[in-house]
Amino acid sequence: MLDAIRFEASTLPTPEAIAALIDRVIAFLDQHGVDARAAHHTALVLSEVLTNLATHGDCCDRPANIAIAAEPDKVTGEVIDSGPPFDPRLAPEPSFDVGIAERPIGGLGLFLVRKLCSSLEYARRNGENCMIFAISREGNRGDKKSH
Amino acid sequence: MIDCKDKDGTDIRDERIGDTFVVTAKGRLDGGASAAFAEKIGTLITNENPKLLIDFAGVDFVTSAGLRAVLVLVKKVKAAGGSFALCSVQEQVREVLDITGFTDMLRIHAARAEALSAMRG
Numbered sequence: 001m002l003d004a005i006r007f008e009a010s011t012l013p014t015p016e017a018i019a020a021l022i023d024r025v026i027a028f029l030d031q032h033g034v035d036a037r038a039a040h041h042t043a044l045v046l047s048e049v050l051t052n053l054a055t056h057g058d059c060c061d062r063p064a065n066i067a068i069a070a071e072p073d074k075v076t077g078e079v080i081d082s083g084p085p086f087d088p089r090l091a092p093e094p095s096f097d098v099g100i101a102e103r104p105i106g107g108l109g110l111f112l113v114r115k116l117c118s119s120l121e122y123a124r125r126n127g128e129n130c131m132i133f134a135i136s137r138e139g140n141r142g143d144k145k146s147h
Numbered sequence: 148m149i150d151c152k153d154k155d156g157t158d159i160r161d162e163r164i165g166d167t168f169v170v171t172a173k174g175r176l177d178g179g180a181s182a183a184f185a186e187k188i189g190t191l192i193t194n195e196n197p198k199l200l201i202d203f204a205g206v207d208f209v210t211s212a213g214l215r216a217v218l219v220l221v222k223k224v225k226a227a228g229g230s231f232a233l234c235s236v237q238e239q240v241r242e243v244l245d246i247t248g249f250t251d252m253l254r255i256h257a258a259r260a261e262a263l264s265a266m267r268g
Contacts, residue, residue: 019179036239037242040208040239047178047208047210051211094247108211108214108247109210111246112246115246
């Protein structure tokens with residue numbers, strides 16, 4: 001991410017702050033010519049990860065540090081928070097094998113994150129969670145299928 | 148009649164076309180707006196066998212909280228013996244619905260006229 005065009009921010013994971021961050025991230029990616037799909041998915045991944053911090057990470061009063069980079073073939077992102085250790089890659093998969101009436105309301109956020117990202121890495125460093133993700137830009141997408 | 152704009156920018160308007168409630172939503176359906184979205188539209192579901200169509204043409208961002216709101220409404224409509232559909236879903240939002248299995252679970256129509264025709268039948 002060092003040579004790419006980079007956006008950095010620090011934000012509390014509250015709905016209002018997340019919405020404001022999403023506005024800035026989409027504007028940044030649009031300004032640098034990133035296609036609408038990659039910009040949307042980057043914003044959605046950030047929104048889900050930050051929301052999860054607030055609802056499950058007990059981090060409402062602790063800001064997370066965000067970095068986004070527009071690279072030629074992808075958008076990369078980094079989210080660092082000081083919450084309890086949590087690897088988003090290990091969250092349980094929601095069940096799709098039940099009818100609409102039985103389907104649980106919830107569990108889709110981190111599933112979406114895993115599906116939208118072309119790569120997703122996690123490390124615990126210096127008492128912080130560090131998540132690094134990538135979203136392929138138009139023309140660089142593989143045949144990533146849904147569930 | 149619902150005609151409001153949430154603080155996070157989700158604009159919701161409803162009208163009745165024949166026996167179908169048609170809700171036009173505009174903006175983001177995210178963590179800040181979804182609960183109010185489900186609650187406001189849920190107030191329309193008061194009769195038996197309700198027909199509810201939500202036009203997503205103006206919705207450009209749906210998070211898992213937004214999906215939960217849609218699921219709450221679907222369950223409420225189904226519990227009342229009614230029918231639920233979405234129409235005019237934007238490409239990016241459609242991909243989210245595909246990934247999460249909502250496409251298989253819901254009736255999703257390309258356009259409002261097509262949806263109304265199908266719901267009449």
